[in-house]
Amino acid sequence: MLNFFLRRSIFMFGTLFALLILTFVISHVAPGDPAVLAAGPDATKEMVETVRKEYGLDKPLPLQFLVYAGNILQGDFGHSIFSGREVADDLMRYFPATFELVVFSIFIAVLLGVPLGVLSAVKKNTWIDHFIRIFSASGVGVPMFWLGMLLQFYFGLHLGWLPLGGQLAIMTDPPAPITHLLIIDSLLRLQFDVALEALQHILLPAVTLCFPALASIIRVNRAEMLETLNEDYITNSKAQGISTLRIVGLYALRNAMLPTLAMIGLRFGWMLGGTVLVESVFDFPGVGLYAVQTAVSSDFEPIMAVTLLLGFFFMVANFIVDILYSLLDPRLQGK
Amino acid sequence: MTTKKHISLEELQVPSWVERNQSTIRQMKLYMHTFRRNSSAMLGLGIVIVFLITAAIGPWVVPYPEDAQGTIHLEIKLLPPSAAHWFGTDEVGDDVLTRVIIGARVSLKIGLIITGIAILIGVPLGLIAGLVGGRTDELIMRFTDVFLSVPGLILAIAIVGALGPGIQNAMLALSLVWWPGYVRLVQAKTLSLKNSIYVDAARSMGASNMRIVFVHILPNCSSPIVVKASMDMGLAILGAASLGFLGLGAQPPFPEWGAMISYGRNYLPDWWWYSFFPGMCIFLTVLGFNLMGDGLRDILDPRSRE
Numbered sequence: 001m002l003n004f005f006l007r008r009s010i011f012m013f014g015t016l017f018a019l020l021i022l023t024f025v026i027s028h029v030a031p032g033d034p035a036v037l038a039a040g041p042d043a044t045k046e047m048v049e050t051v052r053k054e055y056g057l058d059k060p061l062p063l064q065f066l067v068y069a070g071n072i073l074q075g076d077f078g079h080s081i082f083s084g085r086e087v088a089d090d091l092m093r094y095f096p097a098t099f100e101l102v103v104f105s106i107f108i109a110v111l112l113g114v115p116l117g118v119l120s121a122v123k124k125n126t127w128i129d130h131f132i133r134i135f136s137a138s139g140v141g142v143p144m145f146w147l148g149m150l151l152q153f154y155f156g157l158h159l160g161w162l163p164l165g166g167q168l169a170i171m172t173d174p175p176a177p178i179t180h181l182l183i184i185d186s187l188l189r190l191q192f193d194v195a196l197e198a199l200q201h202i203l204l205p206a207v208t209l210c211f212p213a214l215a216s217i218i219r220v221n222r223a224e225m226l227e228t229l230n231e232d233y234i235t236n237s238k239a240q241g242i243s244t245l246r247i248v249g250l251y252a253l254r255n256a257m258l259p260t261l262a263m264i265g266l267r268f269g270w271m272l273g274g275t276v277l278v279e280s281v282f283d284f285p286g287v288g289l290y291a292v293q294t295a296v297s298s299d300f301e302p303i304m305a306v307t308l309l310l311g312f313f314f315m316v317a318n319f320i321v322d323i324l325y326s327l328l329d330p331r332l333q334g335k
Numbered sequence: 336m337t338t339k340k341h342i343s344l345e346e347l348q349v350p351s352w353v354e355r356n357q358s359t360i361r362q363m364k365l366y367m368h369t370f371r372r373n374s375s376a377m378l379g380l381g382i383v384i385v386f387l388i389t390a391a392i393g394p395w396v397v398p399y400p401e402d403a404q405g406t407i408h409l410e411i412k413l414l415p416p417s418a419a420h421w422f423g424t425d426e427v428g429d430d431v432l433t434r435v436i437i438g439a440r441v442s443l444k445i446g447l448i449i450t451g452i453a454i455l456i457g458v459p460l461g462l463i464a465g466l467v468g469g470r471t472d473e474l475i476m477r478f479t480d481v482f483l484s485v486p487g488l489i490l491a492i493a494i495v496g497a498l499g500p501g502i503q504n505a506m507l508a509l510s511l512v513w514w515p516g517y518v519r520l521v522q523a524k525t526l527s528l529k530n531s532i533y534v535d536a537a538r539s540m541g542a543s544n545m546r547i548v549f550v551h552i553l554p555n556c557s558s559p560i561v562v563k564a565s566m567d568m569g570l571a572i573l574g575a576a577s578l579g580f581l582g583l584g585a586q587p588p589f590p591e592w593g594a595m596i597s598y599g600r601n602y603l604p605d606w607w608w609y610s611f612f613p614g615m616c617i618f619l620t621v622l623g624f625n626l627m628g629d630g631l632r633d634i635l636d637p638r639s640r641e
Contacts, residue, residue: 018481026497137375141622143573145580146596146614153604273486277577291489292581295496303496311485 001326008322012315019311020072023304024065028057072308078301082294087305090290095309096180097167098279098286101209102271104183104202109210109217110264114253117221117260121229122248132218139215144274148208148281155204163201165283172197205282209274213267220263224256231255258329265321269314369634376630382623390443393436402429403437405588413606423608425599427588434590435612441591442572442620445506449571450564452510457517458560462548464518465525476522479515487512488577495583502575502591505584509574513567520563524556558635562628569624576617592617 043051052058056067071078077087120132156164167182168174174182175189183202186194228234229252237247275288283289287306294302353360370376394400398420408428416423422431464475482490487509494508528534534551542550578584579593587594592613599610 014477015480015484018477019484022481023493026493133375137626138618138622140625141569141573141618141620143576143580143593143596143614143617143621145577145593146610146617149596149600149603149610149614153607157604269486273488276488276492276581280581291492292583295492296500296582298496298499300496303493307485307489307493310489314486315484 004326005323008319012319015315016312019308020069021065023307024068027300027304028061028064028068077305077308080294080299080302082297082299082302083290087302090302091287091305091309092180094285094287094290097182097284098272098275098288099313100181100183101202101205101275101278101284101286102268105206105210105271106213106264106268108206109213109267112210113214113217114221114257114260117218118225118248118253118256120218120222121225124226132222136215136218139211139218142211144208144211145277145281147211148205148278151204151208152281162204165201165281167201167285168194168197201284205278205284208281209271209278212274213264213271216263216267217260221256221260224259225252228252228256258325261321261325261328265318268317272310272314366634370630373630373633375626376633379623379626379628379630382619383627386439386620386623387443389436390440393440397430397433397436399430399433402433403590405429405590413602413609415606416608422612423606425595425609426602426606429588431595431609431612434595435592435616437590438592438595438613438616439620441585441589442575442617445502445575445591446568446572446624448506449509449513449575450567453513453567453571454517454560454564456510457514458521458556460514461518461521462525462552462556465522465529466544466548466552468526472522475518479518482512482515483519488574491574491578492581492583495578500583500586502579502585502589505575505578509571509578513571513574516563516567517560520559521556524559525552528552528555562632562635565631566625566628569621569628572624573617573621 056064059067075088077091079085080087080090083090116132116136120129123129152164155162163169172194175186175191175194178185178188182198183195186192186198225248229248231252234247234252237251238244275286276292277288278284279286279289280292287309291303291306294300294306370380394403397403405427406429411420411424411428412426413424413428420430420432422435425431425434460475460479464472490512491505491508494511495504498504498507529552534547537547537551575584576591576593576596579591580597582594582597585591585594587598595613596610596617599606599613602609
């Protein structure tokens, strides 16, 4: 187990380093002179040259990479023209919101997806099954930004049940930071009204974001359950008179959960990508919205920092899934 | 003058085309039979056919061809759906139906280009990795892993950010993040085929590497590639529409569905038709390609479901 853990960690850091090279290549080798971009559209030739010197862009590429990697290891992600702040400060400010959104969303997806998948498998070929399958097939095709807009205008504007966007109402003061996670902080500070307000704000974005993941969790879980329910040991348990609830919920589900777990890990990454769209629709102040705003204005360093950050979290998520997977299925540890 | 003896085909014992390809034909018949019984796959196929026809004949059937590139007639702006404008008009008075139909053509092109480039990069890399093995395999697969380690949309945004917004750059960026899936797929398949008995047999008869790749391995990889490509067509269209929506892809007045939604969004909810119909088109198109891909997988590659 320890061996597996170590090998997996080394692999993760290797990939992370390679990702660092990739973002460096995109930002430094791509057509378009980074110095010109950094100096802004109205800069004179001398200003561009000053910027080039200042950013070390006149040095050879390998040297530039060492400087780049060194800075990032020290937590210096550069400067954002868009916000006028250090990128690291911006990330600290925006990332907790994204993290909260994704975690909340994956919770919804798992809490709904697993039972619906099981239900669909147990009630195979009934109208319940057909309904769930149509629902999950649509989930793959629906454009997230469009679904978000529709939900926003139906529940936010038409019914007026939920806020249109943002993380809190403008007049509400956020709680003093402890973990920087808004809902957690307001609960820790015992400001339950703020927590409720934050929940109302996060609900629609989270539901929108979870939709494609929900769809694939249902599909995988249904397929696995169908397969597991056909196994001999299930038939045997039935013959022994064990209750259906116990058979389905305990014996079958446990085995069907392994591939579902892998799917959840995979979907976590897609969700990190989806935050870009959902946060734009709901004006949710996370790194996704930040990435879009800076990308539109060709503000380099923030986008690369967001790419690295989300890549890192995706890798960590996969790492955790792999470890969980090998704990649940010891056969994999040898591989 | 000598009379030529007339020789009929039967006498020559030349098997007809049907006879020669009997096994293939039987297999195709079986495929068609299985596919037809799958109602959701047929629905997907139906949607895809409608989409393809729309894209093919679009420019000749649209009611207001000049509206596709954004002519301005403000006197008829933001009209609700009516007999003259089935899907209403947008903020400069362009017919939404016209722009949505031309958008199908744009989307088809986007889907084909992105999927095509991804296959052209991914399949050869996967073949090389699987066949050569050793360090080359390791190098290619680790390189692929790096691209898979970041959510694709984020990496695409980073690339567009570096190249500058626009439909060309958006397509380029999406192509550059789309190929790794094909490498994984083809590499795994090649690895398992490489040591199969019939490849050994071919090799022992002196078949060249080229022959083994093109005659024995590639055709056997084609089913999963076709299935993946079918699904990717839909997903690539969705990806390009997402970038368009974010303002990083197609720029107005270019009739791309995502960009249309992005602008129509400002006119919600009173002028809902402006963003509703393009969204519906994306939804149906992606759904169609997905259902079709699912159906294809059931007949071509039944063991590799999710």
